[in-house]
Amino acid sequence: xxxxxxxxxxxxxxxxxxxxxxxxxxxxxxxxxxxxxxxxxxxxxxxxxxxxxxxxxxxxxxxxxxxxxxxxxxxxxxxxxxxxxxxxxxxxxxxxxxxxxxxxxxxxxx
Amino acid sequence: xxxxxxxxxxxxxxxxxxxxxxxxxxxxxxxxxxxxxxxxxxxxxxxxxxxxxxxxxxxxxxxxxxxxxxxxxxxxxxxxxxxxxxxxxxxxxxxxxxxxxxxxxxxxxxxxxxxxxxxxxxx
Numbered sequence: 001x002x003x004x005x006x007x008x009x010x011x012x013x014x015x016x017x018x019x020x021x022x023x024x025x026x027x028x029x030x031x032x033x034x035x036x037x038x039x040x041x042x043x044x045x046x047x048x049x050x051x052x053x054x055x056x057x058x059x060x061x062x063x064x065x066x067x068x069x070x071x072x073x074x075x076x077x078x079x080x081x082x083x084x085x086x087x088x089x090x091x092x093x094x095x096x097x098x099x100x101x102x103x104x105x106x107x108x109x110x
Numbered sequence: 111x112x113x114x115x116x117x118x119x120x121x122x123x124x125x126x127x128x129x130x131x132x133x134x135x136x137x138x139x140x141x142x143x144x145x146x147x148x149x150x151x152x153x154x155x156x157x158x159x160x161x162x163x164x165x166x167x168x169x170x171x172x173x174x175x176x177x178x179x180x181x182x183x184x185x186x187x188x189x190x191x192x193x194x195x196x197x198x199x200x201x202x203x204x205x206x207x208x209x210x211x212x213x214x215x216x217x218x219x220x221x222x223x224x225x226x227x228x229x230x231x232x233x
Contacts, residue, residue, distance in 0.1 A: 047210075090157075101157070
């Protein structure tokens, strides 16, 4: 059972937009920065978005994130088949004194 | 280019020990906090431990506290994870990762760059 809750799967057609939710509590999402990671099968996770919607160099602006209270959302526009992957949210938990992650969401581009 | 290369994984019996290493290049290790994160087969991500730039601040997941020890040698550009009293549930791919915050005083900000991982099997 993950501390952060994500939907197990989402799907959308190429070119469309999809959102992935991440629900937590005041000890994690509510008071700390949220990061979003993409993991293609067989590869290491890659940071997509962090802090207040910042993107590392090389990440296109098709990927964006928002936060409201104890929930966060990753948005992906202009979906491509190459976006098929598992997506994880993560953040520090000030009560557990540990990083916590969501269980992951599998994105299928139909 | 930032590069993290893990090594030291393998097959070990329950109760045994392993020491993982992570060789860092492409950046100044002493400018950043570092992490170990693991992923059991077919499962999600689990943070294992974090360490500040000067080792003054260290944290562990409850699942490994008292059994695992994270350390670093900035002069050798290396991060380590000593794993003792290993259990079958420690079986996973172990990733070394660099934090995003320049200065490295805390590992609570953002897990940024990940290595390719080294596999640990406890059986």
